Amino acid sequence: MIFFSTRDLNVGYGQRTVVKDINMDLKRGEILCLLGPNGCGKSTILKTIIDHIKRLHGSITVLGRDLEGSSLKDRAKEMSIVLTEKIAPNMMIAEEVVATGRYPYTNYFGKLTKRDWQVIDEAIDIVDGQCLRYKEFKALSDGEKQRIMIARAICQEADIMVLDEPTSYLDIRFKVDLLNVLARLSLEKSKTIIMSLHEIDLVPKIADKVMLIKDGEIYRYGTPEDVITDESIKRVYGLNGYSYNTTIGNIELSRNENSPKVFVIGGGGKATKIYRALNKKGIGFYSGILFKNDIDYNISKILAYETIEEEGFIDIGYDKVDKAKRYIENCQAVVDSGVSLKGINRGNYELLRFASQEGVKILSLREEEMDLDVIKHFSISSLLNQLVDMI
Numbered sequence: 044m045i046f047f048s049t050r051d052l053n054v055g056y057g058q059r060t061v062v063k064d065i066n067m068d069l070k071r072g073e074i075l076c077l078l079g080p081n082g083c084g085k086s087t088i089l090k091t092i093i094d095h096i097k098r099l100h101g102s103i104t105v106l107g108r109d110l111e112g113s114s115l116k117d118r119a120k121e122m123s124i125v126l127t128e129k130i131a132p133n134m135m136i137a138e139e140v141v142a143t144g145r146y147p148y149t150n151y152f153g154k155l156t157k158r159d160w161q162v163i164d165e166a167i168d169i170v171d172g173q174c175l176r177y178k179e180f181k182a183l184s185d186g187e188k189q190r191i192m193i194a195r196a197i198c199q200e201a202d203i204m205v206l207d208e209p210t211s212y213l214d215i216r217f218k219v220d221l222l223n224v225l226a227r228l229s230l231e232k233s234k235t236i237i238m239s240l241h242e243i244d245l246v247p248k249i250a251d252k253v254m255l256i257k258d259g260e261i262y263r264y265g266t267p268e269d270v271i272t273d274e275s276i277k278r279v280y281g282l283n284g285y286s287y288n289t290t291i292g293n294i295e296l297s298r299n300e301n302s303p304k305v306f307v308i309g310g311g312g313k314a315t316k317i318y319r320a321l322n323k324k325g326i327g328f329y330s331g332i333l334f335k336n337d338i339d340y341n342i343s344k345i346l347a348y349e350t351i352e353e354e355g356f357i358d359i360g361y362d363k364v365d366k367a368k369r370y371i372e373n374c375q376a377v378v379d380s381g382v383s384l385k386g387i388n389r390g391n392y393e394l395l396r397f398a399s400q401e402g403v404k405i406l407s408l409r410e411e412e413m414d415l416d417v418i419k420h421f422s423i424s425s426l427l428n429q430l431v432d433m434i
């Protein structure tokens with residue numbers, strides 16, 4: 044059963060439409076994330092939903108009933124709000140700010156009952172905010188303020204929570220904590236949550252639905268699996284020259300255009316840091332021989348001049364080894380990341396043996412001893428310093 048909907052909603056300011064034709068349907072307990080570049084209209088949509096700005100056209104309904112014209116107090120029972128502007132009167136301590144979330148339930152004199160205090164206490168617990176409770180709100184850091192505002196929204200006990208960039212200002216631990224709290228509120232208390240997020244990688248982990256916004260329109264709307272693709276993210280954010288990998292939630296800076304002078308033998312995630320270090324220093328490189336299911340493969344495909352690849356779970360083929368040897372012949376050094384050289388990976392041992400035989404220097408991060416002539420390094424930075432001197 045559909046709980047919250049918008050139909051042909053247009054939002055904007057005065058004569059200016061910022062986003063048009065917004066249609067969404069959410070069941071009770073679903074989480075929707077709005078995603079899109081700066082200025083695309085995420086906050087404008089959220090502020091229209093909570094009636095902070097007047098809608099230009101269309102309907103916003105809860106269980107089929109339009110919210111237009113409902114009183115502030117009734118609306119507050121339906122929706123709690125966390126906006127980016129953290130407005131709170133001077134001289135309030137954090138606990139008092141949280142307590143204002145109980146406003147829809149208090150009597151004319153605003154007196155809080157025992158139950159109100161219980162809910163306030165629980166909400167403060169949820170955001171791990173007991174240590175902030177008696178501090179002046181104004182004196183809190185941005186991240187601490189954010190947690191208090193979220194506690195305020197939680198203790199409002201509304202069925203719908205609307206949050207504008209709730210993770211901004213939060214460090215990585217509180218970011219993940221917050222998303223866990225929201226996931227629990229949706230799952231255990233059937234809260235319907237509508238929020239904007241900037242962290243594309245977090246969206247598939249939390250959202251049931253995603254709305255991708257571009258150029259005043261809804262570019263795509265649906266499940267994260269359908270909406271968030273390498274192509275859609277590249278297009279919506281205009282990532283020319285950069286690549287976003289939705290599988291691993293990773294973005295890399297542009298590849299340097301210098302011709303390759305180094306061959307990196309990677310695999311097992313051991314080479315990703317090497318690729319990035321070489322790219323930062325402007326050193327072009329080949330990479331291989333990588334299985335397509337290796338984490339290094341995703342990064343190598345973006346940063347390496349060319350990646351020699353093999354299908355996952357099979358022996359590295361002779362043709363791949365021969366191709367890699369042709370490249371190594373033209374390189375000034377081989378970097379050995381320390382990947383296992385046994386089993387299906389034996390082709391990479393063959394490459395090291397070839398480099399040694401041809402007199403191409405091998406700079407190795409391998410911990411165990413080898414039967415080949417290699418220059419051992421214990422850190423990427425020392426390996427890099429030697430490479431820079433060599434080439």
Ligand SMILES: Nc1ncnc2c1ncn2[C@@H]1O[C@H](COP(=O)(O)OP(=O)(O)OP(=O)(O)O)[C@@H](O)[C@H]1O
Nearest residue numbers: 056061079080081082083084085086087088208239
């Ligand atoms: N009060 C306002 N009056 C007129 N135009 C506004 C107002 N607030 C925002 N805008 C404009 O509306 C457009 C959408 O802004 P909005 O804040 O909704 O974007 P956003 O997607 O939330 O951006 P961000 O990711 O940077 O927070 C922008 O062009 C902005 O300049």
